[in-house]
Amino acid sequence: MEGYHPSVDSAGGESGIPLHSPAMQPAHDDTALMLAYAGGEAVAFERLYALHKAGLYGFLHRQSPRTAWVDDVFQETWLAVVNARHDYRPTASFRTWLFGIARNKLIDRIRLKEPALLGDFLNEDDEDPLARVAGDSRQEPASRLEGKQAGQALDTALRALPAVQREVFLLREQAEMSLEDIAALTGVPMETAKSRLRYAVAKLKATLAGVS
Template identity: 35%
Template sequence: MARSPRARRGAEEEVAAAVDTSPPENHSRAMHLGDRTLAAAAALGERAAFETIVHRYGPMLYGYVRRMVADEAAVDDVVQETFVAAWRRIDRYRGEASLKTWLFRICDRKIIDSHRVRYAEPIDDRLIDPIDPAVDSDPTVVLSNTEFLTALERALAELPVRQRAAWVLREIDGLTFPEIGITLKLSSGAARGHHHRAQATLRQRMRRWQR
């Protein structure tokens, strides 16, 4: 059933609000459904199904945007705009690509639209777990770990945008090269090439910590 413009606008406001909320209790059943089933339900106007999609992939998209958008204040806006756009287009999702890849592709367009792609934001512990001073109180070890993270953050920030995007999508978000290609509008080979160049640069920059 087609959604009226008024109903769509109201639903978009609710979807936008869902980006920053914890999963509601009334869609616990939807959390166990597969992506295609959720997308089909959302296309029919089931907001709970789409909220499940938001909470399933929101953290992953947030981490990606945080590394690709220089203005930290804009990160939430880009993620929210991604999901609002996805809600508007969910009835056009045909499953040719995975839902995750489809969302990342929309997100990448929103990042480009933001005109704020300059420097990556600092990585978090999903990339590498910092040494907990409470576990290892050796100040030399803690200092070395801090220096390593700082150097890695700086090296990531200096990568060309597409190389950084390919590296983050592969190493942190676990996308395949075909999926990265779809996301960045590149061939699978080009995506692999960007990742390879990023790896080579990072390996050279981080040579001091290689053993």
């Protein structure tokens, strides 16, 4: 069984960054649906899929170094869920489990197809000059971040982030995971995950401030 099973589903906890969770479902609902599917109810899976497909696909779409891999990794992730339905234990949130599977599938694909990129997804890259620059510009007013141009700049800046920082940011924003879960999922200490998130947010803010 791949993926990580955190003992606590702390989505929406006190990570410092407000969560964007329009379609957020209670963890117990996901768990109940997954258990129902493991019991043979196909409709439960359809409900789970409808709840999480956009978040998972968006995460893979922005985190994958190759767009062509997104569909394959997305499909492999969900098929892994289907095949592991009998092994699922409600000790972890379904969302964390699902994204953990997706992350592992993506790293496997990178290791298989382009091993040279693997270091960017595993190594720490916290102390780069850009991080300090981004940190200096944290005081830019967020009200300037608007318009289509800002959206394109944000997307470009997001892709320009180091993979580990982008991953933390995406897990936070896209999967609505807590820092604790992110740290557990990525296998780094809590402070490292927090630092990565801070650097990522700072760079993105600097980019958006420059655009405006």
